[in-house]
Amino acid sequence: MLLRLEDIQTYYGKSHILHGVSLEVQAGEVVGLLGRNGVGKSTTMKTIAGIVRPAAGRVVFEDKDVAGLPPYKLAHMGIAWVPEDRRVFRLLTVLENLRTGLDRPGVTEPRKQALLDKVYAYFPVLAERRAQAAGTLSGGEQQMLAIARAMMLEPKIILLDEPTEGLMPRMVSQIKDIVHRLGGDGVAILLVEQNVPLTLDATTRCYIMEKGAVQHHASSAELRANHAVIRQYLGV
Amino acid sequence: MAIPLDQILIQTVTGLVNGMVLALVASGLTLIFGIMDVVNFAHGDLVMLGAFVGATTVATTGNFWLGLLIAAVTIAVFGALLQVTTLRPLIGRDPLTTILATFGISLVLQKYAIWQWGPSARQIVEPVSGQFPLFYLQYPWYRILTALLSGAIIGALYLFLKYGKYGIWIRATTQDRVMAAAMGIPVPLVHTGVFAIGAAMAAASGVLFGPLGGVTQNMGFDFTLRAFIVVVVGGMGNLGGSILAAIFISLLEAYASLVVSPAQAVIVSFVALILTLLVRPTGLFVPTPK
Amino acid sequence: MSHRPDLAYWGGFVIAVGLLFVAPVVLPPFWARFATEILIWGLLAMSSDILIGYTGMVSFGHSAFFGLGMYGAAAALLTTKPPNLWLTLLYGLAAAAGVAAFVAFFATRLREIYFSITTLVFSQIFYVIIFTWTEVTGGENGLTFRQPALSFLGLGSLPFTATTLHWFVLAVVTISFLVLRRITQSPFGKVLQSIKENEPRTRAIGYAVERYKILAVMLSGLFAGLAGVLYALQNKFAAPDFVFFTVSGEVVIFNVMGGMGTLVGPVAGAAFFLLLREGFSRYFTEYYLIPVGIIFTAMVIFMPQGLLGFLKRRLNS
Numbered sequence: 072m073l074l075r076l077e078d079i080q081t082y083y084g085k086s087h088i089l090h091g092v093s094l095e096v097q098a099g100e101v102v103g104l105l106g107r108n109g110v111g112k113s114t115t116m117k118t119i120a121g122i123v124r125p126a127a128g129r130v131v132f133e134d135k136d137v138a139g140l141p142p143y144k145l146a147h148m149g150i151a152w153v154p155e156d157r158r159v160f161r162l163l164t165v166l167e168n169l170r171t172g173l174d175r176p177g178v179t180e181p182r183k184q185a186l187l188d189k190v191y192a193y194f195p196v197l198a199e200r201r202a203q204a205a206g207t208l209s210g211g212e213q214q215m216l217a218i219a220r221a222m223m224l225e226p227k228i229i230l231l232d233e234p235t236e237g238l239m240p241r242m243v244s245q246i247k248d249i250v251h252r253l254g255g256d257g258v259a260i261l262l263v264e265q266n267v268p269l270t271l272d273a274t275t276r277c278y279i280m281e282k283g284a285v286q287h288h289a290s291s292a293e294l295r296a297n298h299a300v301i302r303q304y305l306g307v
Numbered sequence: 308m309a310i311p312l313d314q315i316l317i318q319t320v321t322g323l324v325n326g327m328v329l330a331l332v333a334s335g336l337t338l339i340f341g342i343m344d345v346v347n348f349a350h351g352d353l354v355m356l357g358a359f360v361g362a363t364t365v366a367t368t369g370n371f372w373l374g375l376l377i378a379a380v381t382i383a384v385f386g387a388l389l390q391v392t393t394l395r396p397l398i399g400r401d402p403l404t405t406i407l408a409t410f411g412i413s414l415v416l417q418k419y420a421i422w423q424w425g426p427s428a429r430q431i432v433e434p435v436s437g438q439f440p441l442f443y444l445q446y447p448w449y450r451i452l453t454a455l456l457s458g459a460i461i462g463a464l465y466l467f468l469k470y471g472k473y474g475i476w477i478r479a480t481t482q483d484r485v486m487a488a489a490m491g492i493p494v495p496l497v498h499t500g501v502f503a504i505g506a507a508m509a510a511a512s513g514v515l516f517g518p519l520g521g522v523t524q525n526m527g528f529d530f531t532l533r534a535f536i537v538v539v540v541g542g543m544g545n546l547g548g549s550i551l552a553a554i555f556i557s558l559l560e561a562y563a564s565l566v567v568s569p570a571q572a573v574i575v576s577f578v579a580l581i582l583t584l585l586v587r588p589t590g591l592f593v594p595t596p597k
Numbered sequence: 598m599s600h601r602p603d604l605a606y607w608g609g610f611v612i613a614v615g616l617l618f619v620a621p622v623v624l625p626p627f628w629a630r631f632a633t634e635i636l637i638w639g640l641l642a643m644s645s646d647i648l649i650g651y652t653g654m655v656s657f658g659h660s661a662f663f664g665l666g667m668y669g670a671a672a673a674l675l676t677t678k679p680p681n682l683w684l685t686l687l688y689g690l691a692a693a694a695g696v697a698a699f700v701a702f703f704a705t706r707l708r709e710i711y712f713s714i715t716t717l718v719f720s721q722i723f724y725v726i727i728f729t730w731t732e733v734t735g736g737e738n739g740l741t742f743r744q745p746a747l748s749f750l751g752l753g754s755l756p757f758t759a760t761t762l763h764w765f766v767l768a769v770v771t772i773s774f775l776v777l778r779r780i781t782q783s784p785f786g787k788v789l790q791s792i793k794e795n796e797p798r799t800r801a802i803g804y805a806v807e808r809y810k811i812l813a814v815m816l817s818g819l820f821a822g823l824a825g826v827l828y829a830l831q832n833k834f835a836a837p838d839f840v841f842f843t844v845s846g847e848v849v850i851f852n853v854m855g856g857m858g859t860l861v862g863p864v865a866g867a868a869f870f871l872l873l874r875e876g877f878s879r880y881f882t883e884y885y886l887i888p889v890g891i892i893f894t895a896m897v898i899f900m901p902q903g904l905l906g907f908l909k910r911r912l913n914s
Contacts, residue, residue, distance in 0.1 A: 411850075
């Protein structure tokens with residue numbers, strides 16, 4: 072078991088956002104996290120990444136209790152977070168953005184170069200624009216950069232929060248391909264998405280959240296056929 | 308009443324020299340503010356402490372450069388300790404709390420200096436003596452050296468930030484500290500490091516300023532005030548802006564002292580601040596965002 | 598809402614005033630003077646609390662209001678013959694009001710840190726002007742003058758003694774406290790507090806936030822100026838030192854140490870600071886500010902609600 076959340080309670084100030092979230096992800100699995108806007112999907116991601124500290128509950132990563140650890144330690148342990156609004160470092164170049172994830176303890180120069188080459192192979196457009204300021208990239212390119220940047224951490228799990236939001240259909244299918252490729256590479260992915268068909272296609276199973284907790288859990292194959300559940304929780 | 312041209316030109320040189328020293332102080336302050344939202348009220352006192360440490364070292368060893376180095380390193384370490392003990396606990400709190408905390412620290416440091424080094428002023432002997440004729444004056448070489456050294460240090464800072472792993476860490480943390488942490492950058496250490504760098508720069512300016520203006524226990528407040536003005540006029544967090552603003556303000560003051568006494572000339576910088584805040588609060592030297 | 602807390606509050610108030618009333622009679626002259634000083638600095642601290650504690654604007658420029666009140670009083674006492682107490686008050690308050698209006702106009706539209714820096718800069722501007730305009734202000738040496746007599750229209754006048762001056766100061770400060778308290782509890786005061794808590798929301802509800810802030814600065818400046826007049830009356834001199842930033846800094850210390858937003862807290866903070874200064878200077882001589890500064894910084898970090906807030910919590914639990 073790579074990652075397990077047990078009954079997570081999280082607050083933003085006085086607002087009780089997460090009312091006992093529990094889920095788990097195995098190594099190499101691609102798991103979906105669905106739900107309407109505002110149910111707490113992003114907050115769950117932030118809790119895993121250490122951005123937000125849970126008030127109660129456990130976050131267990133590779134059998135270690137990690138709730139409350141600072142985000143940079145979790146990044147070193149192998150948790151990579153790709154936030155909803157991408158948050159590329161706008162004033163840094165593409166290459167500098169990638170280097171933020173590369174300059175970690177214990178990574179040799181050859182390995183850094185190998186990682187860069189790998190990522191340029193995944194995303195040739197980033198290779199082209201490597202000396203450009205990240206803020207000048209298009210939305211789709213920024214999304215690719217955000218994912219590439221996460222890959223620089225050589226993560227065991229990538230927390231991918233709404234990667235296709237605001238992107239054109241052509242880019243959306245590109246993202247889907249990338250998710251497949253990453254999954255094929257053995258990296259676990261926890262995918263939050265509004266695009267339900269894409270999620271059901273890219274993942275093996277899905278959790279569905281409502282009102283700050285996981286309310287339903289099934290394999291993606293099942294969910295594809297279960298229109299009633301989709302309609303109930305996702306209002307489509 | 309016409310002012311002779313050579314007087315104006317001499318004041319221009321003086322203004323530039325003072326401006327470079329002030330730029331060194333202000334860059335540290337704006338760097339610290341940009342990365343951790345701390346308005347360091349004690350920054351001028353770090354200048355003062357650096358000057359005293361430098362003065363003591365120069366007096367005992369006779370070597371100005373050793374004094375400069377030791378002052379910078381000592382105050383850098385001190386700054387790091389200060390940040391870890393008093394400013395780290397305040398992260399995330401109201402920014403006015405940090406201004407109050409650093410104000411308290413400033414009080415302690417000022418009195419500590421008197422306790423440690425006594426109430427009398429110190430001297431730092433300039434490393435290069437000699438003058439060159441500048442119009443009707445004999446202008447000390449040391450002043451030009453000061454401007455060059457300050458510029459060199461700022462230039463080194465710029466290169467450090469632009470290239471190299473730590474420069475990227477600092478710039479990333481300044482832009483988005485949460486995302487930087489999520490990328491594995493040890494943000495608390497970066498904060499401490501930047502504070503130490505700012506402190507070292509402040510200390511260096513103190514030592515460089517020593518031969519120009521002496522080393523006194525209350526020089527800190529003046530520097531803090533001027534540095535604040537420069538940072539606001541230059542745009543908080545904007546390194547290039549602070550340098551331009553420092554030179555601008557110093558030139559204004561230098562020209563003003565042709566007409567009024569130096570004690571009154573300082574009002575021009577106050578007026579510059581107020582005008583900036585009224586007309587262009589993000590900073591006079593900040594390019595308008597597109 | 599029971600009347601108990603009110604009773605405790607007003608009971609404490611009456612006791613405090615009573616103690617201060619008998620102070621000059623029972624205490625040796627040094628401590629009697631000390632008590633008067635605590636009252637004056639307490640008033641200054643209260644005036645600052647209106648801005649810091651109630652409106653959420655940290656002013657580093659109160660020395661300007663205080664100092665101008667002092668110099669305004671000096672102007673009255675030096676230019677009018679015979680020196681008249683009420684005219685002195687008037688001049689001092691007018692000077693302080695003028696400065697306050699000036700500062701209010703320029704500074705209130707700035708947010709937080711910029712407001713604080715600007716008030717600092719303004720007080721330094723006034724310092725430089727007063728320090729260098731020797732012909733009018735006496736420059737470095739300041740001005741000395743005589744104390745006016747306590748006069749009542751038509752009823753004759755009575756020269757002050759240390760004791761009667763103390764009672765006069767006590768009366769002024771007590772009335773000021775009651776007035777300020779009334780104001781903070783009025784709808785106006787509530788709006789100020791709402792500005793402190795959430796300025797954008799207060800604006801969104803429809804309040805002309807700038808106008809309230811300007812009024813707050815004027816109110817604060819007026820009472821600070823009043824403190825300056827009292828100081829001039831007690832000490833019979835005015836000096837530029839009192840316009841220098843140090844005074845503003847000390848006022849902020851009183852506020853933080855005592856407890857912002859309580860009116861009483863800053864007075865307690867002033868007393869606490871002055872007593873600490875007295876006590877520490879016996880052992881540390883002029884270095885008393887080192888331990889006091891450390892205590893202050895520690896309080897900012899660990900006890901931001903000040904002494905009063907801390908005690909309140911202790912008493913409630």
